[in-house]
Amino acid sequence: MIDKNLGPSRYQALRFGLWIAMASITMMFAALTSAYLVRKPAGNWYEFKLPFQFFISTILIFLSSLVIEWAFQSFKKGNENSYKFGILASFLLGISFLGSQILAWKSLTAQGITIDLTVSGSFLYALSGIHAAHVLGGIAALMVSLLTAFLIKFEVSPMRILKFDLVRQYWHFVDILWIYLLIFLILQ
């Protein structure tokens, strides 16, 4: 956490700050999923199949995570083209993740499972919706990375590595969070 030889420095601190933010988002989803667990045995719980779009979106966000990792490594190696391509690709994959979530909600509604029909459905919308809001935050960050990649002169500086690293870590985080939610929903 703190390198005793060098003394404190704020750049390590930023990364640490992000971890704290992720811990606190984790608490939020822990609360939502425990609410789910507490509510379920109380009855009045409709069972239905998860829309297949959720599985497609899982593949999309997982790919996106892989691609951003590749872009990050390329950036550190000074490989400009794959860096730019990687950022663009993960951004687009991220957007299509959101798109496929919207399709999933549409298909649920089409089956008559509206948000206010039953608590089990409401939870599904709430969990995926609040998760999507966090993905949106990641997309905003990716957008900034995208602008940096294409508008600012390419240069591998510690500062830019740091900024990219923060975006990348957050992006992996929302990815893992989604996979957790999906597994949770399947097991339930």
Place this chain on the structure above:
Amino acid sequence: MSANHPNNVEKDKLIQELGYDDHFHEHHHGDKYQTNFLTTYIFSQDHKIIARQFLITGIFWAIIGAAMSIIFRLQLGFPDADMAWLRPILGHWITINDAGIGRLDPEFYYALVTMHGTIIVFFVLTAGLSGTFSNLLIPLQIGARDMASPFLNMLSYWFFFMSSVVMFYSLFISTGPFSGGWTAYPPLSALPQASIGSGAGMTLWTVSLVLFVVSVLLGGMNYITTILNLRTKGMSMWRMPLTIWAFLVTAILGLLSFPVLASGFFLLLFDRSLGTSFYLSDIFINGQALDRIGGSPILYQHIFWFLGHPEVYIIILPAMGIVSEVLSVHARKPIFGYRAMVYSILAIAFLSFIVWAHHMFMSGVNPFISNFFVVFTLIIAVPSAVKVFNWISTLYGGNIRLNTPMLFCIGFVSMFISGGLTGIFLGNSAIDIQQHDTYFVVAHFHIVMGVAAFFGMFAGVYNWFPKMFGRFMNETLGKIHFWISMIGAYAVFGPMHYIGMAGVPRRYYRFDSFDAFKDFDDLNKFITIAAIVTFFGQILFVVNFFWSMYRGRKMTEQNPYGSNSLEWTTPIDAGHGNWPEKIPTVQRWAYDYGKDDKEFIQQHVPLQEGEEPSSH
């Protein structure tokens, strides 16, 4: 490590880019922090200015929150009095009857109680207390130039400000502010048609609190990151002043519990606006069944109190930290049991997460599970008692300066003992089932949280006022303020224990219409009068505060109290960046008082030849 080590080169480059200097960055850097009026006083990123912003906004809300309590106390003490004179302020919430007598609208009575609770708990004792002192003291006492992210720190204030504005606005809408109690239990909070304040007032209330949660999270993130990463050389964890320990643990509590509250609020908002029924089940309104099924209001209570109980420690821990520090400085003695103090903070923090259901003994929780919560609730009394014992031991045989900050510390300890004892009563579910929702609970939490936390805050304000504004507050006024508050607090809340034991419930509009409670009319009048006197005592503080900002005795020496911690090594009028030169490095812990025949030895003073590092 050699200078051309690759890691060092990378770091130097970063420092150049980020514009940060650390203590290995030697030269003067005043120009980096150059600012204009707007960025100095309004959108400042200097933690010292942000601290003042939190404090002054907190004082604003404290005045409003306290004034509300005076209005509803008037109603309780003198339910038949003519309130027409309040009409210019409260408008149509004072209704004038045929006889020309003004009455407080019962709906508005509940709105006042709700707003009073919300404002004091969140805006004054969370943002005003923790926001002010975490911001002021963390960088100064650990030897950092600012927070890890001054920008997010500034945002944290502005989210609080926006949250304030939304709440303030809700006071003036035609259907009035939310009136379902500060805990916002459904169904009142989830059904817009439940009562008049449950409409737009409740929506604004929720929006305001969501903004507030964001503010707390941004602030807390910064506090933790700063403390763990930006301590100056030599400031090991075990050398940190107890204030810093308290702020650290408070921030951790906040980061783990406020997101849970936020998720509870999201579900509440869904229930209100999207027709879901997370918290609503089988409700009839005017004989008509709502089409909501299957929700559980108890679920909300679990989520709320999972925040709610840690929240009471989010409020009290910073006050405990301030008291530990100020008490030791003005007793001119090392704090007794430094490590025990830290461990007890950690124990309290841990336990505070597993006792929430003691607020729900009456909510139909399984009695076997209740027993579990009883046991853990009562265990909290142990670390609490350790702290009380250590404060008293610190005072014992001290060379005590009975100035205003010290008086408030002693007042704090007194309040904490009184309130902790009633907590032990309530922690037993068998007794709580009797006392729940009576004035006994009101008395318990006002003493242990309300008054104690306010006393900690006052101790901090009087003590660090010179650090904030370069002037001292007036001591005579301060002492009068203390004595009115101390006697006033017991006069107000003492009798409430008694009427609570007698079964008088909380959240009632008037009591004189019940035969069972008629006997307490005089006590209720007494409480109201005591509250009014205490309220005017607080005006003294406000006057003293603003008067001293401009007219108070000027601070002439850097370290007026002979204190050890680093905040007193900065210039009297420190700019952004805190130390114009290098940041001092730390050689010893913060409590070297009365060692080696010296009255005090500041933390950055090097160890003497052959001197052992202080044991603690």
